[in-house]
Each structure stands twice: as C-alpha cells, then as structure tokens.
Amino acid sequence: MGRRLHRVGEYILHRIEADDGSIFGVCPPDRRPPPTATVERMEPSDASQCRRLVSELPGPVSLALQRRRDHAVTTAVSTSVPLFIEAAEGAILIDVDGNRLIDLGAGIAVSSVGHRAPTVVEAVSNQAARFSHTSFMINPYEGYVAVCERLNACTPGDHDKRSALFNSGAEAVENVVKVARRVTGRQAVVVFDHAYHGRTNLTMALTARNLPYRDGFGPFSPEVYRAPASYPFRDPEGMTGRAAADRAIGLIERQVGAANVACLLIEPIQGEGGFVVPAPGFLPALASWCADQGILLAADEVQTGFCRTGRWFACEDESIVPDLVATAKALGGGLPLSAVTGRADLMDAVHPGGLGGTFGGNPIACAAALASIDLMEANDLPSAARHIESTAMPRLMALAGAHRGIGDVRGRGAMLGLELVLPGTSEPDPSAARRVVETCLRSGVVALTCGTFGNVIRLLPPLTIDHVLLLDGLEVLGSAIDEVLDPDR
Numbered sequence: 001m002g003r004r005l006h007r008v009g010e011y012i013l014h015r016i017e018a019d020d021g022s023i024f025g026v027c028p029p030d031r032r033p034p035p036t037a038t039v040e041r042m043e044p045s046d047a048s049q050c051r052r053l054v055s056e057l058p059g060p061v062s063l064a065l066q067r068r069r070d071h072a073v074t075t076a077v078s079t080s081v082p083l084f085i086e087a088a089e090g091a092i093l094i095d096v097d098g099n100r101l102i103d104l105g106a107g108i109a110v111s112s113v114g115h116r117a118p119t120v121v122e123a124v125s126n127q128a129a130r131f132s133h134t135s136f137m138i139n140p141y142e143g144y145v146a147v148c149e150r151l152n153a154c155t156p157g158d159h160d161k162r163s164a165l166f167n168s169g170a171e172a173v174e175n176v177v178k179v180a181r182r183v184t185g186r187q188a189v190v191v192f193d194h195a196y197h198g199r200t201n202l203t204m205a206l207t208a209r210n211l212p213y214r215d216g217f218g219p220f221s222p223e224v225y226r227a228p229a230s231y232p233f234r235d236p237e238g239m240t241g242r243a244a245a246d247r248a249i250g251l252i253e254r255q256v257g258a259a260n261v262a263c264l265l266i267e268p269i270q271g272e273g274g275f276v277v278p279a280p281g282f283l284p285a286l287a288s289w290c291a292d293q294g295i296l297l298a299a300d301e302v303q304t305g306f307c308r309t310g311r312w313f314a315c316e317d318e319s320i321v322p323d324l325v326a327t328a329k330a331l332g333g334g335l336p337l338s339a340v341t342g343r344a345d346l347m348d349a350v351h352p353g354g355l356g357g358t359f360g361g362n363p364i365a366c367a368a369a370l371a372s373i374d375l376m377e378a379n380d381l382p383s384a385a386r387h388i389e390s391t392a393m394p395r396l397m398a399l400a401g402a403h404r405g406i407g408d409v410r411g412r413g414a415m416l417g418l419e420l421v422l423p424g425t426s427e428p429d430p431s432a433a434r435r436v437v438e439t440c441l442r443s444g445v446v447a448l449t450c451g452t453f454g455n456v457i458r459l460l461p462p463l464t465i466d467h468v469l470l471l472d473g474l475e476v477l478g479s480a481i482d483e484v485l486d487p488d489r
C-alpha cells in the first residue's frame with residue numbers, strides 16, 4: 001500500500017502508484033487523472049469492493065457490444081449507463097472491459113442484499129437443479145407458500161393476511177386494483193401527482209408522467225383519478241401533511257365522490273416521481289379518511305419495500321397499515337418476483353382463478369426471495385439502511401449548503417435524493433442532474449436520476465454496501481456536483 005495521505009473521518013486515504021496502468025478510487029483534487037497517474041485510494045474492508053477503472057468509459061468491448069445492440073435492440077428500450085456488465089459482486093459492477101464501478105442504483109432498488117449474495121446464488125442453483133417451473137396454478141410447490149407466509153408476517157399489521165405472487169411490480173399493482181374493484185364493487189381508483197406505478201396499460205393510466213411513459217400509448221384504462229400529492233419542496237411554504245391531505249380529499253370528494261372509490265393507491269415515498277417524502281401527517285390523514293369512507297388503502301411499496309427506507313416497509317414510519325400492499329424489486333433478490341399481500345377477507349373474496357398467471361411465483365424466484373429475506377433479517381438490513389442515511393445525509397446536506405443549485409435534500413434510509421434547481425429558485429435543472437450523473441460515471445460511480453422534471457439525483461445503493469465504498473462513492477458524487485454546479489471554483 002502506498003504513502004499515507006490524510007484522514008477523512010475515521011478513514012485514511014492512501015496514495016498509490018498504479019503499476020498496471022489502472023485507476024483506483026479517485027478523490028479530489030485528481031478528479032480525472034490519466035490512467036498512469038498517481039492516484040488516491042481508500043481501503044475497503046473487502047478487497048473485492050473497490051472502484052477501479054482500467055479503460056476509457058465506455059471501453060472497447062462495451063462499444064463493440066453497443067454496436068451489436070444498435071442493430072438488434074429497439075431504441076425504444078433506452079439504457080442510461082452505456083457499460084455492458086460481465087459480473088457483479090456486493091456493490092460493485094464489473095463491466096466487460098474489466099472496470100469496477102460502484103453501484104449506487106442497485107438496478108433500480110433491486111439488489112438490496114448485494115449482487116451475487118452467496119446464499120441467494122446457492123438457493124437459486126439448488127432450486128434450478130431440482131425444477132424451474134410447473135406453474136403454481138397447475139402443480140403447487142412449497143417455495144410459493146413459504147414466500148407468502150413470509151410476506152404475510154413481515155408486511156405492516158398483525159391481522160390475518162393472504163398473498164398472491166406475480167412477476168413484475170406493474171403486475172402486482174394491476175392485481176391490487178383488480179382485488180380492490182372486485183371486493184368493493186366500486187370502480188374508481190385514486191392515484192397521485194408524480195406517481196409511478198408501471199408501464200402496462202392500466203399502470204400507465206396510474207402513472208403521472210407523460211414522457212417517456214405514456215406519450216402516444218393511449219387510450220388508457222378508465223376510472224383513474226389523480227389527486228395532488230404532498231411535495232414539501234414544491235407545496236406552498238408551511239403546508240402541513242394534514243393540509244395537503246385535505247387538499248387531496250377535497251378534490252376527490254368534489255370530482256369523484258368517495259362512494260365511487262375502490263382504492264386509493266399511493267407510494268409512501270414516491271420513487272420515479274422524485275423521491276418525494278410526504279409531509280408528516282399526510283399518509284395518516286388519508287388512511288383515516290379511507291377507513292371512514294370504506295375505501296381500501298393500497299400501498300405501492302415496490303420501490304420502498306424490504307428495508308430500503310430503514311424499515312421493512314416505508315408505511316411503518318407513520319404506523320400506516322394498508323389494506324393491500326404491492327411489492328416487487330428487492331423481494332426477489334435479483335430475480336423477477338412480485339406480490340400482492342392483503343387482508344385475508346379481501347384477498348379471499350376474489351373468485352377462485354381470478355388471480356394468477358403462468359409464471360407468477362416462479363420456483364427459482366421464490367428460492368431467491370426466501371434466501372434474500374433471510375439475509376435481510378440476519379443482517380438487520382433496516383439498520384443498514386439507516387446507517388447509510390446517517391453516513392450520506394450530512395455529506396449531502398453539506399453539498400446543499402455549498403451549492404444554491406441544490407434545492408432540496410430528502411429521503412429516508414438508503415433512498416436519498418438531491419433535487420437540482422436553477423440557483424436560488426425552484427426551477428428544475430434536469431441538465432445539471434444529467435451532467436452530475438455523467439461525471440460520476442466517468443469516475444466509475446453509477447448514480448441515477450429521477451423526478452417528474454428529471455432533476456433529482458437518486459441514491460439507492462445495495463443495503464450491504466461496504467462503508468468505505470459508500471464514502472468513496474459519496475466523495476465522487478461530491479466532486480461531480482462541485483464540477484457541474486460550480487465549474488469556476
């Protein structure tokens with residue numbers, strides 16, 4: 001190891017000569033050194049968990065694959081990071097050119113237990129060696145039942161519950177709506193501004209943002225009504241959660257009529273819409289109004305669920321107990337699996353055969369889910385998410401203090417966002433967000449954007465991320481923000 005440089009908190013930065021031309025973890029002031037430069041490195045506890053660039057990005061193998069992709073894959077499926085991945089481990093993505101990148105996106109909140117978690121890999125290969133498909137609707141198997149048992153036990157509320165398994169988040173949300181309409185005999189579904197619920201026809205109708213999700217894809221499923229969300233950064237100053245709920249309830253009562261509403265579908269923290277955390281009191285006020293009106297409260301915990309926000313489910317923060325919960329993403333530990341979990345009386349009121357699908361609850365995905373949930377419990381991943389928040393938040397707040405182009409810092413647990421604006425205004429600055437993410441990538445850090453206005457940088461690392469690797473990623477993010485928001489410094 002090279003010469004000791006200085007301390008960052010409890011960690012020591014080292015300067016090392018890269019003898020094979022590789023770039024190790026890069027910290028300021030050497031933001032983009034040439035491959036042979038002397039660079040700085042922080043030591044992670046696990047040697048596999050370090051950032052290291054060995055080529056230009058994208059490298060030659062990624063570029064060659066990109067050319068193949070251009071001739072084979074429609075441009076309608078876009079890719080935000082043009083690096084093809086060969087392997088992944090923990091919070092490191094290894095691309096086909098051998099670059100090791102810090103993954104601050106976890107494949108959009110999926111790889112919460114880390115990439116290639118050994119027990120998940122073992123569970124998947126054991127199950128694949130036994131059988132990979134029967135269709136639970138034809139021949140049942142224990143894994144499906146076991147996942148439903150775990151879901152019934154870990155979702156909010158200790159009431160009697162039942163679950164059904166599907167493949168994607170959108171499919172779970174569609175089935176939430178099916179159950180709600182079937183059991184209430186009502187048709188209207190209320191969703192919110194900035195909501196994202198998927199890309200199928202019904203979930204496009206539920207999703208708020210036009211481009212890229214809805215544009216030109218109509219007509220959409222009817223009986224979907226949109227209410228204003230609580231968005232503290234953009235709401236009138238001082239608006240409480242209660243007042244934001246009254247605003248939404250008033251609109252629903254005037255324009256839809258409470259008696260027509262089957263369910264109110266809400267993300268407890270909005271994901272694609274911009275990591276929007278509602279003002280305290282918003283969710284409880286909506287929940288109690290729903291209960292009074294016989295409206296089912298349906299939580300879309302597809303992105304927030306399974307420890308991401310520092311709790312098993314984000315609803316728990318304000319003691320919300322939804323009637324129905326949609327989950328997906330982290331549930332399957334990297335394999336496609338989603339679920340609807342709800343009150344037993346509701347779920348069992350649907351006629352037999354009313355829910356299902358050929359692949360829903362695939363046995364390999366169930367094995368991965370059981371191993372992932374075991375890891376979440378054994379490693380107390382809600383605490384890990386809170387630790388990520390306590391590490392990242394002060395650094396993000398310091399950046400916001402230094403840059404008037406950061407309008408808001410928000411989020412909970414390991415779901416954190418920075419909303420970028422034209423300095424001193426609330427005017428969204430999507431171009432700056434995009435440039436920050438591109439600058440991060442050039443240093444080997446994968447971060448994502450989101451938001452109705454495309455101006456939010458979101459951090460969603462694997463919850464198991466090595467502490468030093470997280471610090472390194474945050475350091476890179478900070479340098480990128482300095483570079484983009486204050487190029488003259």
Ligand SMILES: Cc1ncc(COP(=O)(O)O)c(C=O)c1O
Nearest residue numbers: 168169170196197198271302303
């Ligand atoms: C809150 C929420 N609901 C639903 C979905 C749709 O999930 P999927 O992409 O698996 O269909 C997403 C995906 O990002 C999501 O964040």
